[in-house]
Amino acid sequence: MVRRYLRSNPSNPVGQIVVLAACALLSTAAHGRTWVRISPNALQQRETPMQVEVANIDATDTVSFEVRADCGRERSSCRQHPLTIPGSWREGAYHAVVDLSETSGIPADEPLHLWTTIVQGDRSTTHATLFSVKSNHCGLLRTVWQMFASGTCQPNFGRALIGAQFGSSEPGSEDKQLRIGVLKDNDSSYLRGTERVTGVAWRDSEWLLFTSTGPKRGNGAGLYEVLPTGSSRTQLFLVQDGAPVAPFALRSGAVGALIRRVDDRWEAWVQDPPAAAAAPNGSQPRRIPLSSALGESVQVLATTPSGLLVHFQRDTEVLAVIDLLSGAVVELPFDRGLAIRSRARYGKYHPVEHTDSGSTSEGINISGLSSQGTLTKQFLVAGVGDDRLPVASPDGTRLAWVSESTRP
């Protein structure tokens, strides 16, 4: 009726406004149906967490999520991708954050559906929201250049020119990147060529190990070593079918990383030092399947000659020991606290991740924990964006961390 009125009175803007306002009031008064919105948009970047909002539901309702392939048929016949999505109530809606950087099981460049199931009493409804994870998200103007010049997507060109993306100016187009920061004598620097870093560790007092999903345009996931000055970056091994996280260096001189494969199984890859390797070039790492899956935000806290002490998030924080001979994962009973993150010291402090709601610095910063257990009032590292996974060099003169900084 409204549409017919609007069509039959195209030259009466006042009448149109009145009718549309009345409709808007009516729709507001009526109980709205639930809906799901993801930000920034359908094309998500792996480095930027996907924000999910479920509106028009009550706090007593339950919400669950599934990520499935967009196979165009019924939901149950579409391939499911494992995912844990934490959420919370805020401002009358349910908000969830999908950290795509930690969900290597979700394939890039494929159409996917985020299925949201909302249970309201005895009634259950589902919503399918279309999205895809882009490994290389080109903007409009970049594309024009791409067609003329290179034939490949050049992410920096469009950023410099206008920054226009198909994504909105909401979180997705915020120009954040992960890279390694190094602090020495209160002077911090960021290492070029360490983009998309997923973990950092010291091989010795001179060399840094880091895992990355691809420091150059999303290609070349694997384990790397680099000098703290940013020079002499070397690829130690490539990972084709998974995402490397949590690098480590053993006392034997071997190095390695924990790998989350695309089928969500976990492996430890250990590369022996060239002198001890059976293979002539010593470049092929040993693959050790782990007996159980780890979780998100995996960190290696300490190493033994044949094992790792790791910390990760599942529903709660978990501390576990990994036996690198058998692949057995033994979870330890532990009382959560800051102490589990204290490792080698930087100067007189153990570096710890720290959030201070009263601080002017945003996000997670790195503070120092003294031997007496007191937290320094001053951040060792602070800035816009999260600063995480601090590791001090064995000689205590340098601090390396993973920085989610805004591109200068």
Added chain:
Amino acid sequence: MPPKRTTAPLPERLGVFDVDETKLARIKSAFEVLAVVGGALAIVIPALGHVALRHRSRLLGLPDGFLEYEPVDVAITGTVVVWEGFVRAVASLLATDSLVRLAWLIVACIVAGSLVRLRSAALSRGVIVFSAIAIYFASAILFEGIKAGGRATNLSSIFAQATFEMQSWLENKGNAGRRELAAGLISWLLVWCVLALRWSWVHAKASAQYLDKLFVGVLSIELVLLLAMVPQAHAYARWGREYPRVTGIDPGCDSGLVAKLQLLSDGQAWLVSGGASREVLLAALPGSSELTALPLTHPEGGRCAWSAVTLEVIPRTLSAK
């Protein structure tokens, strides 16, 4: 001493029955212009309406001609296409999406092009060349996105990304503003193309070079392409896939259909006819994950379906039951 007053010769006054030939010629030419414009609009507006309504059907996956309209509805739709094209162009400059920068960039190019045209022929040619290239790529990308085809499965190319992104604006709730913005961008591209064509036409008339005439030809083709996109963009922005959910069916309409629809646990049926001559539902019938178009006819000429006030996005992928 006061200056001498001089008397200027008075213009020759026309008598009561004299005719101002100049004024008459102006009126005649104005009438001719009105007649040409009116005639063109009489053809263009129904055509725009027809194409826009056809694209509305295609967005729903319905075959051409499945939804039938009265001629007056087609004409009104065409008028709305033109009017809302202007409104969307202005509104696109105030949008919150990052694509708004592209709208401002086009406006800046229009302004810069207008200024440069007056000063340097070489710069003007540069602007025209740039315009032709930019219009081609921008319209190609928007066209890829707006066209209601199947979904891209390999998102490696930018055209596939554009298609996917704009498909998501159809399928995911809360993207009506972005659809309006995309349609507004096409309006601005159209303005830009018309101006660039005018500039190149002026140059081509004064120039003996074939290159200038080539610009005219290229921009003319661009203009036709963009004009074809206008009703498509209107259907995309105005309707998308958002329609009211059916809340009830008159049992006197079609007993078999009513029985089928009653089996639906969550009433997965939407009234998609809008201003069409007959009512049409798009429904997920039991045992099928595909949507089926169902025409309804009331034996006494009344309404068959009742629908909700609010609009919903019709899902392409249906929930498992």
